[in-house]
Amino acid sequence: MRKKVDFLVIGSGVAGLCFALKAANYGKVCMVTKAKVDDTSTKYAQGGIAAVVYQPDTYEKHIQDTMIAGDELSDRHIVELTIRESTARVMELVEWGVDFDKTKNGKFALAKEGGHSEFRVLHHKDITGLEIEEKLIIAAKQHPNIEILENHLAIEIITQHHLGIEVSRRTPDITCYGAYVYNPNTNKVETILSRITMMCTGGIGTVYGNTTNPTIATGDGIAMVYRAKGAVNGMEFVQFHPTSLYNPKESPSFLITEALRGAGAILKDENGVEFMSKYDKRGSLAPRDIVARAIDNEMKQKGCDHVYLDATHISKTEIFNHFPNIYAKCLSIGVDITKDMIPVVPAAHYSCGGIKVDEWGESSIINLFSSGECASTGLHGANRLASNSLLEALVFSHRACLKAVERFKDIDFCDDVPEWNTEGTVLNEEMVLITQSRKELQTIMCNYVGIVRSNVRLQRAFDRLEILYRETEDLYKKSILIPEICELRNMINIGYLIIKHAMNRHESRGLHYSLDYQGHRDESQSTHDLL
Numbered sequence: 001m002r003k004k005v006d007f008l009v010i011g012s013g014v015a016g017l018c019f020a021l022k023a024a025n026y027g028k029v030c031m032v033t034k035a036k037v038d039d040t041s042t043k044y045a046q047g048g049i050a051a052v053v054y055q056p057d058t059y060e061k062h063i064q065d066t067m068i069a070g071d072e073l074s075d076r077h078i079v080e081l082t083i084r085e086s087t088a089r090v091m092e093l094v095e096w097g098v099d100f101d102k103t104k105n106g107k108f109a110l111a112k113e114g115g116h117s118e119f120r121v122l123h124h125k126d127i128t129g130l131e132i133e134e135k136l137i138i139a140a141k142q143h144p145n146i147e148i149l150e151n152h153l154a155i156e157i158i159t160q161h162h163l164g165i166e167v168s169r170r171t172p173d174i175t176c177y178g179a180y181v182y183n184p185n186t187n188k189v190e191t192i193l194s195r196i197t198m199m200c201t202g203g204i205g206t207v208y209g210n211t212t213n214p215t216i217a218t219g220d221g222i223a224m225v226y227r228a229k230g231a232v233n234g235m236e237f238v239q240f241h242p243t244s245l246y247n248p249k250e251s252p253s254f255l256i257t258e259a260l261r262g263a264g265a266i267l268k269d270e271n272g273v274e275f276m277s278k279y280d281k282r283g284s285l286a287p288r289d290i291v292a293r294a295i296d297n298e299m300k301q302k303g304c305d306h307v308y309l310d311a312t313h314i315s316k317t318e319i320f321n322h323f324p325n326i327y328a329k330c331l332s333i334g335v336d337i338t339k340d341m342i343p344v345v346p347a348a349h350y351s352c353g354g355i356k357v358d359e360w361g362e363s364s365i366i367n368l369f370s371s372g373e374c375a376s377t378g379l380h381g382a383n384r385l386a387s388n389s390l391l392e393a394l395v396f397s398h399r400a401c402l403k404a405v406e407r408f409k410d411i412d413f414c415d416d417v418p419e420w421n422t423e424g425t426v427l428n429e430e431m432v433l434i435t436q437s438r439k440e441l442q443t444i445m446c447n448y449v450g451i452v453r454s455n456v457r458l459q460r461a462f463d464r465l466e467i468l469y470r471e472t473e474d475l476y477k478k479s480i481l482i483p484e485i486c487e488l489r490n491m492i493n494i495g496y497l498i499i500k501h502a503m504n505r506h507e508s509r510g511l512h513y514s515l516d517y518q519g520h521r522d523e524s525q526s527t528h529d530l531l
């Protein structure tokens with residue numbers, strides 16, 4: 001028996017939950033999520049959400065900061081609409097029960113992060129994401145029109161390709177009919193037909209060995225849409241967060257929020273000497289691309305494994321009230337941040353690129369929408385401004401919902417879709433083939449496609465990835481599907497997209513920095529270079 005739903009939502013982070021909660025007021029929602037419902041990047045968000053709430057802040061200032069951080073590659077129209085809708089969207093979170101910190105006089109306590117000219121980041125201590133994820137899950141579980149299927153991995157979106165009709169990247173009317181989804185209870189790939197499909201699968205961080213992202217961040221949605229011949233762009237712009245806790249035994253890396261620098265913490269070398277002012281007059285609070293590159297340079301020049309973040313001069317009251325989670329985590333590895341400098345290192349953190357969507361969150365594939373980290377709206381350009389990601393997810397899930405509910409009743413289910421074909425597949429009994437390929441991919445991406453790139457490094461990555469690609473496709477075709485092989489395949493697709501888009505960009509801009517194009521700008525290049 002195949003399931004038929006009005007709205008199929010893939011992913012249960014802020015983007016998926018926000019869309020589901022709104023769409024459920026109009027029709028049946030089925031949310032599939034490949035792990036536990038709260039296993040998301042959203043849950044780990046620390047700093048908070050950037051939004052304009054009080055003067056002296058203005059929409060114009062936030063727009064300007066976003067454009068500057070994006071190295072002038074952001075789409076101004078998208079930036080303007082996102083920022084202008086920021087106030088309404090965060091107030092909606094408050095209505096859903098999210099408890100942002102307040103000052104003694106009852107106003108929201110606002111923090112500052114890199115690249116922001118004003119204090120505008122709403123937060124819940126240093127665990128904002130957890131607070132949002134928990135409150136949205138409670139609301140979703142209470143909604144009679146939302147069904148949540150945990151541990152269900154979406155494998156492919158269904159298009160006319162599955163009906164035997166050939167599609168190419170030039171086909172103008174590729175249509176999405178739902179998705180093939182792995183059900184762990186039956187061990188089978190099942191067909192879920194939907195009128196509207198909403199892709200909210202989050203980021204790509206695990207493609208790199210060193211990342212702040214949870215293990216779910218394997219870029220599945222972007223890879224699925226790319227394979228279905230949908231438009232994907234901006235994948236060269238991978239954001240490395242400057243300050244993850246240096247603790248080589250731990251993966252993923254624990255984040256030290258930029259809000260700590262907003263509260264006064266300063267980046268220093270092993271001799272306790274501040275170094276950021278050599279690189280940028282904004283010092284430790286320069287935009288992330290600049291800070292991560294500066295740290296990378298310091299580490300390479302001095303041959304060290306990390307630098308330090310000094311928060312020892314910040315008052316204990318501020319540390320205990322605003323950063324209790326970071327304080328406790330650092331203490332657990334023997335670092336008392338009120339007395340000791342924190343060892344930090346950059347780590348892959350956020351994908352600015354992804355599934356290309358319009359101002360309504362609609363992808364190039366008909367009836368397929370996307371929001372959150374897997375979507376590329378044009379907001380971030382070449383580098384995302386801190387704490388603009390949760391905001392983007394809220395704005396675009398809202399806008400996608402407006403469009404989707406307008407249309408869904410006129411969309412018929414496609415009953416011709418065949419069941420998932422398992423012919424000729426056997427159980428792969430060599431897990432080592434998957435785990436080792438995953439490690440090889442992560443090593444390639446870290447060594448050759450990191451913060452600083454060059455033509456030679458990218459070509460080397462491309463050649464090595466090609467071997468992994470061929471081996472994995474071969475294994476995939478022969479195997480009875482298990483989540484691990486599907487994720488590996490997606491990660492390799494993502495690695496390919498990052499490398500290919502990086503090779504296509506003949507300039508250094510924002511997060512894409514190439515030794516071959518230092519100081520070179522090519523004004524003819526946009527983020528809308530498609531493969």
Ligand code: FAD
Nearest residue numbers: 011012013015034041042045047048154202372373389390
């Ligand atoms: P996620 O929250 O990652 O959710 C993705 C969902 O998709 C998960 O439920 C996952 O299981 C599911 N999924 C994935 N693939 C499949 C599949 N094939 N089938 C079924 N389900 C699937 N941003 C800010 O704005 N402010 C911050 O303070 C901030 N701090 C951060 C701190 C950390 C440590 C990290 C990692 C990120 C931070 N970010 C922050 C970025 C921000 O948290 C994320 O970009 C955002 O939460 C992404 O939300 P999302 O809904 O798109 O994806």
Ligand code: SIN
Nearest residue numbers: 046047257258386387
């Ligand atoms: C942080 O708290 O530093 C992360 C904020 C973000 O990724 O936007």
